[in-house]
Amino acid sequence: MNSFNRRSFLKTVVTTTAGLGITGAMTIAKAAPVPTKWDEETDVIVIGSGFAGLAAAYEAQKAGANVVILEKMPVAGGNSSICGGKMTATGCPQQKKHKIDDSIKLMMDDTFKAGNNQNDADKVKFIAENQLPVYNWSVDEIGVKWAPNDIFQDGGHTVPRSVWSANGSGSGIVDALLAKLAEKGIKPRLRTYVEHLIRDPETGEMLGVQVRTNYRFPNSDSGKVKTIRAKKGVIAAWGGFSADPVYRQLQDQRLLPSLQNTNQPGATGELWREAAANGVSMIMVDAIQCVPFSNPHEKGFGVAWQFSQNAAGQFGLWVNSLGKRFVNELANRKVSADAMFAEHKDGRRVFAIGTLKSCAGLLSFQPKYLDNAVSIGAIGKYDSLEALCKANNLPYNEVKAAVDQVNESVKTGNDAVMGRYIDKEFQPLVEGPWLIAEMSPKVHHCMGGIKTDVKGQALDVRTDKPIKGFYAAGECAGGTHGAVRLGCNGVLDALAYGREVGKNVANAN
Numbered sequence: 463m464n465s466f467n468r469r470s471f472l473k474t475v476v477t478t479t480a481g482l483g484i485t486g487a488m489t490i491a492k493a494a495p496v497p498t499k500w501d502e503e504t505d506v507i508v509i510g511s512g513f514a515g516l517a518a519a520y521e522a523q524k525a526g527a528n529v530v531i532l533e534k535m536p537v538a539g540g541n542s543s544i545c546g547g548k549m550t551a552t553g554c555p556q557q558k559k560h561k562i563d564d565s566i567k568l569m570m571d572d573t574f575k576a577g578n579n580q581n582d583a584d585k586v587k588f589i590a591e592n593q594l595p596v597y598n599w600s601v602d603e604i605g606v607k608w609a610p611n612d613i614f615q616d617g618g619h620t621v622p623r624s625v626w627s628a629n630g631s632g633s634g635i636v637d638a639l640l641a642k643l644a645e646k647g648i649k650p651r652l653r654t655y656v657e658h659l660i661r662d663p664e665t666g667e668m669l670g671v672q673v674r675t676n677y678r679f680p681n682s683d684s685g686k687v688k689t690i691r692a693k694k695g696v697i698a699a700w701g702g703f704s705a706d707p708v709y710r711q712l713q714d715q716r717l718l719p720s721l722q723n724t725n726q727p728g729a730t731g732e733l734w735r736e737a738a739a740n741g742v743s744m745i746m747v748d749a750i751q752c753v754p755f756s757n758p759h760e761k762g763f764g765v766a767w768q769f770s771q772n773a774a775g776q777f778g779l780w781v782n783s784l785g786k787r788f789v790n791e792l793a794n795r796k797v798s799a800d801a802m803f804a805e806h807k808d809g810r811r812v813f814a815i816g817t818l819k820s821c822a823g824l825l826s827f828q829p830k831y832l833d834n835a836v837s838i839g840a841i842g843k844y845d846s847l848e849a850l851c852k853a854n855n856l857p858y859n860e861v862k863a864a865v866d867q868v869n870e871s872v873k874t875g876n877d878a879v880m881g882r883y884i885d886k887e888f889q890p891l892v893e894g895p896w897l898i899a900e901m902s903p904k905v906h907h908c909m910g911g912i913k914t915d916v917k918g919q920a921l922d923v924r925t926d927k928p929i930k931g932f933y934a935a936g937e938c939a940g941g942t943h944g945a946v947r948l949g950c951n952g953v954l955d956a957l958a959y960g961r962e963v964g965k966n967v968a969n970a971n
């Protein structure tokens with residue numbers, strides 16, 4: 463699925479759910495008792511079919527376990543399928559090709575700095591040391607194709623260190639994992655809604671789940687109730703809740719329901735509530751990230767973000783409606799989103815501006831990206847900077863002064879105004895065509911979640927000890943990112959920890 467097919471994924475889900483009137487969290491039924499007789503037994507239950515769930519299922523099956531993947535939506539992949547598909551990969555061949563000086567230590571420092579040092583240090587170390595192993599596994603074992611020549615830089619990373627899935631979307635990774643699992647006879651069970659976790663009231667062990675098969679999102683009373691026992695363990699890989707306006711505002715009052723979000727509609731909080739109700743330790747649930755560079759005129763994440771972040775952010779500039787730069791374009795997401803909220807509060811809009819040359823990296827592996835984005839109006843294209851300013855009601859003289867300052871910093875390698883990292887491959891902004899997209903923060907990612915130890919075992923809220931038979935990975939597990947997730951660390955975290963919990967659950971007694 464490329465960036466444009468992402469729209470059809472969402473359309474399928476939205477069409478299927480149209481008229482059901484989802485507004486947020488589902489109805490929560492009463493707790494499920496331990497059944498006297500289970501309807502089905504397996505070794506491992508994986509809840510969720512995104513990166514974390516699929517990687518976990520792959521490794522658990524490889525280690526000899528019988529695995530069932532449960533997914534409530536009519537399509538597999540969750541946010542992972544619609545995501546940008548960029549992954550932090552310090553030391554990868556693309557980074558070496560561009561002779562970028564980097565280290566695991568520097569990547570860890572950046573992760574802690576963005577995370578306000580609230581990160582779980584063991585988990586940061588784990589993902590940092592797993593960058594190359596995950597990259598190599600994705601290529602050699604799973605068959606993921608990454609853009610072969612380019613290395614990208616997201617805000618908050620000191621240097622370029624992200625690889626990009628060759629189709630410009632997380633679906634490139636999800637589809638490869640689904641294909642590998644299908645070879646082993648494992649397919650996610652779609653429309654299977656997990657409504658309850660079932661813990662043994664005496665021992666505290668996680669025994670299994672209660673589901674609704676043939677479920678129709680978002681109707682929590684639809685489908686047929688069934689219980690499944692997991693002899694080795696249950697893996698939580700159910701993602702975040704950015705598409706759940708009720709639950710997210712319970713955590714952070716500022717996240718008004720009117721704020722747009724970038725997530726798939728099923729990113730709701732019912733299992734976050736269920737985990738809390740079952741005595742699972744939850745941390746930093748109010749750490750919810752807004753992504754700064756999405757276009758407010760597009761629904762969801764849209765497509766303009768690729769230009770705004772990885773062309774204009776890295777090789778162009780961001781200005782407000784006074785024509786002035788207002789933030790370091792490569793600052794972390796919280797810094798950028800807060801700066802945009804402040805501009806909006808004062809009645810100003812914010813824009814990303816670049817030229818065709820700014821898009822060289824993007825176009826090297828997605829040659830049709832720009833034409834498509836311009837044709838649907840997500841990006842504006844003009845012959846001259848003057849024409850761009852006129853069409854977008856921007857003051858030409860101020861924008862020109864900002865462009866000149868950026869060009870000066872390209873010449874000297876030093877951005878005296880915002881202190882942005884100046885990429886060696888940054889070309890001065892001189893010739894057209896000139897490109898522009900508006901930006902606005904949208905609710906995007908949950909940094910908090912289930913408290914896990916470094917092996918991915920979920921902890922009990924009363925004892926702080928691992929809950930036997932219960933693991934968590936990906937966005938529903940808290941701690942790795944601290945207060946603010948760095949772009950591209952989400953894919954890494956979900957794949958690295960998905961693999962880890964898959965191996966650990968299969969080897970559990």
Ligand SMILES: Cc1cc2nc3c(=O)[nH]c(=O)nc-3n(C[C@H](O)[C@H](O)[C@H](O)COP(=O)(O)OP(=O)(O)OC[C@H]3O[C@@H](n4cnc5c(N)ncnc54)[C@H](O)[C@@H]3O)c2cc1C
Binds near residue numbers: 546954
């Ligand atoms: C638009 C977008 C772009 C992004 N781009 C990037 C990027 O380029 N790089 C990066 O590092 N990160 C990116 N991220 C973040 C990244 O996508 C996530 O960190 C990652 O996909 C999380 O994977 P996951 O497996 O934990 O969750 P998901 O992929 O969200 O999977 C969770 C699954 O669980 C299912 N589920 C939930 N509740 C239930 C239930 N009750 N019963 C059954 N199933 C349930 C959901 O439907 C979903 O399919 C992006 C996120 C978004 C939204």
